[in-house]
Amino acid sequence: xxxxxxxxxxxxxxxxxxxxxxxxxxxxxxxxxxxxxxxxxxxxx
Numbered sequence: 556x557x558x559x560x561x562x563x564x565x566x567x568x569x570x571x572x573x574x575x576x577x578x579x580x581x582x583x584x585x586x587x588x589x590x591x592x593x594x595x596x597x598x599x600x
Contacts, residue, residue, distance in 0.1 A: 558579075558588075559579065559580070562575075562576060562579045563576065566579075569595065570598075575595050578591040578594065578595060579591055579592075579595075
């Protein structure tokens with residue numbers, strides 16, 4: 556969860572900021588974190 560501080564700073568730049576931060580906070584292990592990040596960046600245009 557070392558990256559959470561960075562996500563809290565940058566999450567407002569996404570189209571749905573609350574959903575973005577929620578996905579990151581729900582990640583409990585590195586694998587789910589990577590999946591959440593891929594989903595977040597995959598949905599942005």
